[in-house]
Amino acid sequence: MKINGLAIENTFAEAFNMKASRIIVTADNVKWAKNAAISFTGFATSVIACGVEAGIERQLKTKETPDGRPGYSILLFSMSRSQLEKQLETRAGQCILTCPTTALFSGLDGEDMIPLGKNLKYFGDGYQISKRINKKRFWRIPVMDGEFMCEEMTARVPAIGGGNFLLLAKSRSSCLSACEIAVDVMSNIDNIITPFPGGVVRSGSKVGSKYKALIASTNDAFCPSLSGITGSKLHKSVNCVMEIVINGLTKEDIDKGIRESLIAISKSKYKKDIVSISAGNYGGKLGQHHFHLRKILK
Amino acid sequence: MKPLIFKCKIKDKQRLDMSWLSRINTTSLSDIKNIAVSYGSKIYKISKLFDVSGNNYKNIIIKNSNQRLDNIGNNLKDKEITIFGDTGFGLARGMCSGKITLHGNTGKNACSGMRGGSVYILGSADDGFCCLPTSMNEGLVDGFIYVQKNVGNNSIIRMRRGNIVIGGAIGKNSCLELISGSVTILGKIGSNFCKNARRGTFFIKDKSVCKEYIKANDTDLTFYNFYKIKINSILKKNLLKSSSPKRYFGTKNNRQLVELFIV
Numbered sequence: 001m002k003i004n005g006l007a008i009e010n011t012f013a014e015a016f017n018m019k020a021s022r023i024i025v026t027a028d029n030v031k032w033a034k035n036a037a038i039s040f041t042g043f044a045t046s047v048i049a050c051g052v053e054a055g056i057e058r059q060l061k062t063k064e065t066p067d068g069r070p071g072y073s074i075l076l077f078s079m080s081r082s083q084l085e086k087q088l089e090t091r092a093g094q095c096i097l098t099c100p101t102t103a104l105f106s107g108l109d110g111e112d113m114i115p116l117g118k119n120l121k122y123f124g125d126g127y128q129i130s131k132r133i134n135k136k137r138f139w140r141i142p143v144m145d146g147e148f149m150c151e152e153m154t155a156r157v158p159a160i161g162g163g164n165f166l167l168l169a170k171s172r173s174s175c176l177s178a179c180e181i182a183v184d185v186m187s188n189i190d191n192i193i194t195p196f197p198g199g200v201v202r203s204g205s206k207v208g209s210k211y212k213a214l215i216a217s218t219n220d221a222f223c224p225s226l227s228g229i230t231g232s233k234l235h236k237s238v239n240c241v242m243e244i245v246i247n248g249l250t251k252e253d254i255d256k257g258i259r260e261s262l263i264a265i266s267k268s269k270y271k272k273d274i275v276s277i278s279a280g281n282y283g284g285k286l287g288q289h290h291f292h293l294r295k296i297l298k
Numbered sequence: 299m300k301p302l303i304f305k306c307k308i309k310d311k312q313r314l315d316m317s318w319l320s321r322i323n324t325t326s327l328s329d330i331k332n333i334a335v336s337y338g339s340k341i342y343k344i345s346k347l348f349d350v351s352g353n354n355y356k357n358i359i360i361k362n363s364n365q366r367l368d369n370i371g372n373n374l375k376d377k378e379i380t381i382f383g384d385t386g387f388g389l390a391r392g393m394c395s396g397k398i399t400l401h402g403n404t405g406k407n408a409c410s411g412m413r414g415g416s417v418y419i420l421g422s423a424d425d426g427f428c429c430l431p432t433s434m435n436e437g438l439v440d441g442f443i444y445v446q447k448n449v450g451n452n453s454i455i456r457m458r459r460g461n462i463v464i465g466g467a468i469g470k471n472s473c474l475e476l477i478s479g480s481v482t483i484l485g486k487i488g489s490n491f492c493k494n495a496r497r498g499t500f501f502i503k504d505k506s507v508c509k510e511y512i513k514a515n516d517t518d519l520t521f522y523n524f525y526k527i528k529i530n531s532i533l534k535k536n537l538l539k540s541s542s543p544k545r546y547f548g549t550k551n552n553r554q555l556v557e558l559f560i561v
Contacts, residue, residue, distance in 0.1 A: 028518075067524040103520045129497070129557075131480060131521070132440060132459050133528050135414075140521050149520040 001294045004266035006274060008294055013164045013258075013279035014287035018053075018077045019084050020159030020249055021114065022107030024060065025096055026071035034059075036099035037072040040091050044076070045196045048205075048216060052087035053077045053161060053247055055193030066105045067149070073107050075193045077161045077247045084156060085114045092150070093120050097141070103149040106136075110155030117141075117150030163246040163254035163291050165262065166204065166222065166278040172240040174273030176200070179242050181268050182261035192248040192257045204243045204280055219280070238275050251289060255296050262297060299354035302330065306362040306383075308347055312338040313386060317372035319360075319379070325353040365405055371398045374415065387424075390417045391431060393441065406450075407431075409443055412460070416442040425450035425469065428457060438462070438479065444533060451488065454481060457498065463529060463537065473500075476556065482529065484537065484561075492556060495549075499557045501525070501538060511546035511558055519545070522559060 001008045025040065027033035037056050044054035057073040065071040078084035096104050097120060106116055117139045121128045124141040131138045137152040167182075169175035183199030186192060194200075209217035220226050221233040222241045234241070244261070248254040262277060279293055302322070308314060314337050322330060330353075331345035344350060352359075356377050360370065363383030371379055371390040378397045387405040390398050395415045403421035411431035427449045428438045436458040444463045451469035454462065457479045467485030476495035487504040526538040538561055546558040 026520075066527070067520055068527050069520075069523075101518075101520075103524070127555075129499070129521075129555075130459075130478065131499070131525070133461060133480075133525075134442070134532070138521075138524075140519075146517040146519050147521060149524060 001297070003262060003297055004271065006262070006266035006271050007276040008262070008297060009276050009278045010294055011279050012281055012284070012293065013162070013291040014281035014284060015160050015162035015164075015254070015289040015291060016079070016287045017289075018047075018079055018159045018161035018247065019081055019156050020075055020077045020247070021084060021088060021154050021156050022057065023074050023076070023088070023092070023116065023154060024065060024071050024105040024107045025074060026060075026065045026067050026069040026103045026105070027099070028069060028101040030059070030070040032099060032101050033069070033071050036096045036102045037074055039095035039099060040074060041195075042095070044087075044091075045201075047077075047079050047083075047161070051078065051083050052091075053193075053195040054087075054091075055195045055199075055247075057190065057193055058187065067103055069103070075191075075247070075249075077159055077193075077195070079161075081114070081156060088154070089115060089119055092116060093123070097123065097143070097148050097150075100145050104151065106151045106154035108155035108157060110157055112156045113153040114156045116152060116154040118152050120148075120150055121152075123148075157249060159247065159249050160251060160254060160289050161247040162287060163248065163258065163289070164243055164280045165258055165293060166241055166243050166280060167265070168222075168234060168238045168275045168278055169240045169242075169270075170237055170273045170275060174270045175240040175242050178265045178268060178270040178274055179244060181264050181270070182244055185261040185264045186244075186246065186257045189253070189257050189260065191250065191253040192246055194244055194246055196245055199244060201243045201245055202241075204241070207282055207286070222278075233278075235275055243280060251291075254291060258291060258293070259296050262293075299325070299357075300352040301357040301359050301380075302352040302355050303350070303359045303361065304344075305349040305351075306347070306360065306364065306367065307349060308337075308364070308366065310338065311366065313366045313368055314347065315369050316367050317369040319358060319370060320372055320374045320377065322355045322358075325355060327351070327353055330355070363402065365403075368405070371396075371417075374398065384421070389419075390415075393417070403447075409441075410437060411439065412441045412443070413439045414441045417444070419443070419445045421445075422447040422466065423449045423453070425452050427453035428462065429453065429455045436477065442532065448485065457481070461529070463533065465537070473498075480525065482538065482561075495554060495556045497555045497557075499559070501543070501559045501561045503561060505560055508546055508558060508560065510549055510551070511556070512548045512550055514545040514547040516542075517545075 041054040054076040060071040121139040129140040141148045179200040204219040205216040220230045360381045368386035369388040374393040384402040389404045389408040407426040438457045448466035463482040470488030473492040476498040482501040540561040543559040
């Protein structure tokens, strides 16, 4: 199958059930809202070692935020409720409470609620003030630049993590440029994030390792440097592979992200250097969700 | 389903306890018409006192309401009541959830012991608004209340939480023993305001009450703008306009944590 001349392999991405939450960070200006958002989403690329996968969903206009200031919406994904709760509170306390002028709000409504500022309030040492408006509780915690305002709870919803596709390219520069186009497209789509640095991952992994202590190791079948000595899945002309991992609130959101980004790549000047588009899976037995590239692009 | 409409036919001077309104849970019009209520010294069917039509008991409209209809919305749960005309005492008393809109004035003890929901009084409220009900130690426990005009004396006593917006003035002895919550008063404030309060936030225009409070410095507070946006969007009016209100925090005498924004 080819889309505008871009070859799409007959394969699928394998993704997993996760739990997600959305928060909204605001500040006096975009710069400080972004500082807080970047800090919050740091070291949150993979649940393998980070505990949570997080990313900036999009920048919010002043009309979209609860306090009328510039802000960012952030999505967090985790395999378990307890990890999501723990990471959310820890990161909020260390990265947003500490960041000048910021405030923190829930970005999701639902029945399954988890603490956001519920425990952060104790930083106020008794001077914190509770305000309840429209059945939601907010905390005002005095800090040195004025006050940190924080919603008490946010919602936790079912979500999907690990949607992906692989770009098999003739050169590293073209591969990276094509990835950047895909990430730019996805940054404009609601309900999804690409949690890896700049949205791109170069160290795709397989399950297991020759070393017993490791649960994951390099995906040798997609490493161009090993193509002569392992059971490589790469064509001779492929000299670079990069992966884009997509987490989303629903399957439709991830479908949309994959479809629109691949169409954008297929219309770019880097298309000629892309040998094909593939996807990462574990044979279809581990993940609950399969994203068949050709079905998505039909 | 059509809204359940009660058009009041009462012309006598006896008062009518309307607390049965909150307990209606049938869509059968004949059942509703046959509800028996005590009026004066006799028992009447509802159809004798009101013209009744419609069947949606979750959405009730009262027409021709007057000051002799008491306890409308008493302990109300998950229903919407719209009232055209005035009401007697005890409007929304002990209300838990739902919405009441009153196109008129209300009598004494409105919203006392209210625990949730929202009440919009597009007129004035008499004395004892949000006061202590007989069986409770707290006045307003939660909910949102808007009074477009004025509020009488001895109002807002021992408020625990919730939000009250008063477009006009408030009488004397109001906001006593406030525990917490947010109150906006855009008109004049009577004497003996906010005595023995513990916490709570006021957004007021009447500067005469400020002398008992400690002037705070001009720190930028996220909360004011947030609250302003929330209240203005709930009421769809630009009621809170000031962008940098003066703030007072704590009383001079006993250092209680009451907060005043002069808007």
